[in-house]
Amino acid sequence: MNYDVFNGDADGLCALVQLRRAEPLDAVLVTGVKRDIALLQQVEAGPGDRVTVLDISLDKNRTDLQRVLAAGADVFYCDHHFAGEIPASPQLETLINPAPDVCTSLLINGRLQGAYTAWAVTGAFGDNLRDSAQRLAKTLGLSAAQVQALEDLGIYINYNGYGPALEDLHFAPAELYQLLARHDDPFQFMDAERGHFERLETGYREDMAAAAALEPIHRGESAAVYQLPDAAWARRVSGVFGNDLANQDPARAHAVVTARKDGDYLVSVRAPLNNKTGADALCREFPTGGGRAAAAGINALPADQLQAFVERIAAFYA
Template sequence: MTAPDTTPPRGHAVARFDVCNGDADGLCAVRQWRLHDPSAARLITGLKRDIALLQQVPCVADSEVLVCDLSMQRNRAALDRLLEGGAQVRWFDHHWSGPVPAHHRLDAHLDFSHEVCTSLLVDRYLGGRFRAWALVGAYGDELTAVADRLGEASGLDPLHRALLRRLGLAINYNAYGEDPSDVCIAPAGLYERLARHSSPWTLLRDEPVIHEIEACRRRDFRVAMGVQPHWESAQARVVVLPSAPWSRRVSGFLANALAAVHPGQAQAVLTERHDGHYTVSVRAPRTSPHGAHTVCQAFGGSGRAAAAGIDALPADALDPFVRSLSQARWEAPC
């Protein structure tokens, strides 16, 4: 069978796609790029764990695909398909990528440092033109110290930095859930609100949904803090949450909050899924932010050295996971 000709006719408008994680880092990375290049593009995004999104992009020759805050490793087959079909792909990410294809239509900007997120990579590429949005993404990704330093160097006082952090945490919180009914607003809908504003300041002032997300987070967090650890040692803690909308929303925020309060201890927050498996959020100790991805990869997960996750941990793997976490070494690799 002959493959269909996907070459666009002369004068045909270029098809553009923005593909990103639905958290603060992904959405703010795309927002910066579209302020830089306001061309119309179709947004493809999802909840926090909707990572394999590139497969939703149709293969169109000469199309332009922007990918932000998604693991190349998890999207490699779709990337190869698009490159072979003639798409131009620009990729910004800070997650472990695996081997990066050497292809003239791929422009990859990857950095796996624990002090970098995708919004900061886009900020670096654009020379800091939309720094406030980059800081929102960084604060949302819990790079508080990094964002504070960059914000101070950019002339922002503590009050304005606190406002950007507040916004980043709210956008990030909205990405957690097992299905769209768990969250206040679908990430694609939230991006539509972001896209109405050239700056985060007017977004904070004019969009009530941000305050609704914050109120939801406060309620969820109060409930989560009443859950006793499933297992704990001086080196690590495991919290298991029941299957409920509040627990699916709060899992990542709880892991980050516990990591901040107990910087020398690794954190794992497990949330029971509808199918009886668990989603898992792992945070390496703040004092030695290395090894979270290694723990998760052993159970089919992925992520970064400081923060990683598992989409579906079988119930009978709970005890082996706890043993693995208890035996993990969090020192930086030599």
């Protein structure tokens, strides 16, 4: 049996679309909301099974990766998050690069020698790697309008993955993957799946308009923090709102803190675009925190630690 295990955000989806357009394979899809990254715990594989893992931290899945390898399965692991020590096994093939200007879609694009570059560009835009995405887009000879369309689509796909539960999303990531994977390039998707595309676009624009009306709870020289309410629109927009803030103000770090139903907070952190470092280290200082240098998060920040977090992000990037 084959398993495709992938992050439910734009980077994870676009990476898998590229790989399966180039290497078709019937596989069990294992994914979830963007922050659901402990996905290998859902995989029960054994000898003869093939497990492909895209865009989730090896460090956060280490125990289950070792379990799957010990059971005899072969694993291909491609990611750009902090990995820690990579297990040594002849059954494990890795393509891991945590550099701040790299994402999984770009790594897969390199592996496939540019076979589906437009999807890689879309994934990179969705991961807010605008410079990397624009550089790669130039190799396709696209018009400015076409590049903008890929950026918009990447943002919309990424936006769809946020939220602590599938019911908050417009599309379950596995469902959205199946829609995207029908098409060799994103332009075909946008033309052929117009209704689905417009559902993403409209949702994004409405939710971002609501977020734009908010004032920060902290704004200093080094960082700004915004607090969103316990509402489906807020949970959906939390990550892409952070990206938008970072793009508007590249010298400042940003955090978007969204209330959870249990009273804790979901936190998205963006390092300054002028200094894309440290977001992962900062978030790992708090329970359930992790991510990558440029963008990271905390899944469940205890309510009584909110002020400590605000003070810490301001000091961290001072």
